[in-house]
Amino acid sequence: MGTRLYVGNLSFGTTEETLRQAFEEGGHKVVEVKIITDRDTGQPRGFGFVEMATPADAQAVMSQ
Numbered sequence: 001m002g003t004r005l006y007v008g009n010l011s012f013g014t015t016e017e018t019l020r021q022a023f024e025e026g027g028h029k030v031v032e033v034k035i036i037t038d039r040d041t042g043q044p045r046g047f048g049f050v051e052m053a054t055p056a057d058a059q060a061v062m063s064q
Contacts, residue, residue: 003058008047029053
């Protein structure tokens with residue numbers, strides 16, 4: 001079971017791919033990335049979630 005992390009204060013230009021790459025630095029395994037969008041406009045809302053493969057990966061990225 002993975003650990004889901006809240007990621008706030010994202011630039012509106014951030015994509016799911018760039019967020020995934022940032023969290024995979026250092027060899028950490030990312031299971032899923034989701035940037036939340038406004039349902040009416042489809043524009044990013046500035047936050048999202050990253051699910052890490054293990055709690056150890058989640059702790060490692062939080063300490064970085």
